Amino acid sequence: MSSEKENIQTINPATGEKLNTYELMSAKEAEDAVKKCHEAFLDWRLVTPEDRAKQIQAIGKSLGKYKDELAKLMTSEMGKLESQGGDEIDLCIGICDWTAANAPASLKADERELPNGGKGFVTYSPMGVIYGIQPWNFPTYQVIRYAIANLMAGNGVLLKHAENVTGSALLLEKMFLDAGLPKNLFTVLRISHEVSDKIIENDLVRGVTLTGSPKAGKYIGELAGKNLKKSVLELGSNDAYMVLADADISLAVEKCVEGRTYNNGETCVAAKRFIVVDEVFEEFKKAFVSKMSAIKHGDPTKESSDIGPMAREDLRDELHEQVEESVKNGAEILCGGKIPEGNGFYYPATVLGNVKPGQPAYSDELFGPVASLIHAKDDEDAMRIANDSRFGLGGGIFSKDEDKAVELASKYFDTGMVFINSFGLAQPNMPFGGVKNSGFGREHGGFGLHEFVNAKSVMILKS
Structure with missing residues (x-):
C-alpha cells in the first residue's frame, strides 16, 4: 500500500469483500512505541530465564484459548483452510512449550578455565529491542517464530506485520497481554514502509529480522547493515x-x-x-x-x-x-x-x-x-x-x-x-533457515535464541 494512505484496508480473498479498516500510526506514534518497548525491556532483561519461561508457557496457553477465533480470522484475512490454521496454532503452542522447557539451560552462562589458570564466563545477555517485519502466509507462526525466542532471550519485540493480516497481528498482541506479558514489551506497529525505515535507523532498535522476498531482503539487509544492526533474513525459495x-x-x-x-x-x-x-x-x-x-x-x-x-x-x-x-x-x-x-x-x-x-x-x-x-x-x-x-x-x-x-x-x-x-x-527443536538468496541466520532449535543475544566474555585473570 502507498505510504500516503492513512488507513490499512483488509480484504477477504475468498470473496473480494472488505473486512476491516485500521488507522496507520504516525511517525511520532511509532517512535514513542519504540521508546516504550525499550523501557519495558530494561525491566524484562533482569527477569530470570526460569521466570521468562513461565511467561512463554502462559503465551502458549493463551494461543490455545484463542485458537478457534484466531484460525477463523487468519482464514478470512489470507485464505488458508481453517483446519490448517488450527495446525499452525498447534505448532506455535509447541514452540512455546519447547522453548519454555529448553531455553533456560541454553541461556545459562558457560564457565571455562583460561589458559593462564584464570576463570572465564560466557554470558548470553539480551541485546534490546528487536524489530520483526513479517509476511502474511503464516500470520501466527511467522510472529511466534521470532517473537518467542527473543522474549525468552530477554529482548523487547516490535512487529510490523503484512497489512492484509493486521487483524491477526492485533489479536496476537491482545493474547500476549492476556497471558501476562508486561505492557509494551511486544508491540504491533501499523506503519508505512517509510516509517519502517526510520524504525531500523532508531538507536534503540538493536536487531532486525525479516521474512520476505529476496528484493525486500536486500533492501532491509542493506539498511540494517548501514546502521550496524544485526539482521536475520528468511527470503523464500524454489525448493x-x-x-x-x-x-x-x-x-x-x-x-x-x-x-x-x-x-x-x-x-x-x-x-x-x-x-x-x-x-x-x-x-x-x-x-x-x-x-x-x-x-x-x-x-x-x-x-x-x-x-x-x-x-x-x-x-x-x-x-x-x-x-x-x-x-x-x-x-x-x-x-x-x-x-x-x-x-x-x-x-x-x-x-x-x-x-x-x-x-x-x-x-x-x-x-x-x-x-x-x-x-x-x-x-x-x-x-x-x-x-x-x-x-x-x-x-x-x-x-x-x-x-x-x-x-x-x-x-x-x-x-x-x-x-x-x-x-x-x-x-521446534531443529534449525530453520537457508543459504544463498534464501537469506541467512537461523530460527528454532535454540539457534534462534542466540541470534540476538550478546555472547559476553567475563574474565577473572590470575595474577
Whole structure:
C-alpha cells in the first residue's frame, strides 16, 4: 500500500469483500512505541530465564484459548483452510512449550578455565529491542517464530506485520497481554514502509529480522547493515524435491502433492520443483498429474475444499504471468493453468511439464499451487539440477535407501533443510533457515535464541 494512505484496508480473498479498516500510526506514534518497548525491556532483561519461561508457557496457553477465533480470522484475512490454521496454532503452542522447557539451560552462562589458570564466563545477555517485519502466509507462526525466542532471550519485540493480516497481528498482541506479558514489551506497529525505515535507523532498535522476498531482503539487509544492526533474513525459495530411481513412487506422489498445495501453495519452504530421474519419470508424472488434477479449490471454511484462494489478487495475477511466461518459453500445462471465473482470488492446482532453464518455473519462486516437473537423467543429474538455483531454503529426497539419501542431503544438497521421504514445514527443536538468496541466520532449535543475544566474555585473570 502507498505510504500516503492513512488507513490499512483488509480484504477477504475468498470473496473480494472488505473486512476491516485500521488507522496507520504516525511517525511520532511509532517512535514513542519504540521508546516504550525499550523501557519495558530494561525491566524484562533482569527477569530470570526460569521466570521468562513461565511467561512463554502462559503465551502458549493463551494461543490455545484463542485458537478457534484466531484460525477463523487468519482464514478470512489470507485464505488458508481453517483446519490448517488450527495446525499452525498447534505448532506455535509447541514452540512455546519447547522453548519454555529448553531455553533456560541454553541461556545459562558457560564457565571455562583460561589458559593462564584464570576463570572465564560466557554470558548470553539480551541485546534490546528487536524489530520483526513479517509476511502474511503464516500470520501466527511467522510472529511466534521470532517473537518467542527473543522474549525468552530477554529482548523487547516490535512487529510490523503484512497489512492484509493486521487483524491477526492485533489479536496476537491482545493474547500476549492476556497471558501476562508486561505492557509494551511486544508491540504491533501499523506503519508505512517509510516509517519502517526510520524504525531500523532508531538507536534503540538493536536487531532486525525479516521474512520476505529476496528484493525486500536486500533492501532491509542493506539498511540494517548501514546502521550496524544485526539482521536475520528468511527470503523464500524454489525448493527442489528429488525422486530417485529407488523411490516409493506412491509415497513420493502423495507427499509431493501435499508439499505443493499445503497452505494454498503459499509457503516459503514448500515443494516447488519436482526433479524426477528418467527411470521412474513417466510413472511419477502420470500419478502426480492425476492427483494434482483432483485438488479442489474453493471456500476455505468448507471441509470439501483442498485449497483456498490466493491471499491477494495481485499475487494471483503475478503467478499466472509466471505460468504464461514459462509456457511462452517452452513449458507445457499438464493440468490447471487457467484463472477460474467468479469471485475470490482462486488459482487451480497446476503442473507444468517440459520445464527448462530460461523459464520462471525453473528459476524463480512460484508462490502458489503451481508445480514444476523437471526430467533428470539419473541421481547425479537430479542433484545438479536441484543445486542449479540461486535459492536454498529447503528440499527433499525420495529414496528407499535412507542412508544414501542422508549422505546426499548432508554432503551435496546446497540448502538449509532437507526432508527425507516426507514433506514438512518446521520442527521446534531443529534449525530453520537457508543459504544463498534464501537469506541467512537461523530460527528454532535454540539457534534462534542466540541470534540476538550478546555472547559476553567475563574474565577473572590470575595474577
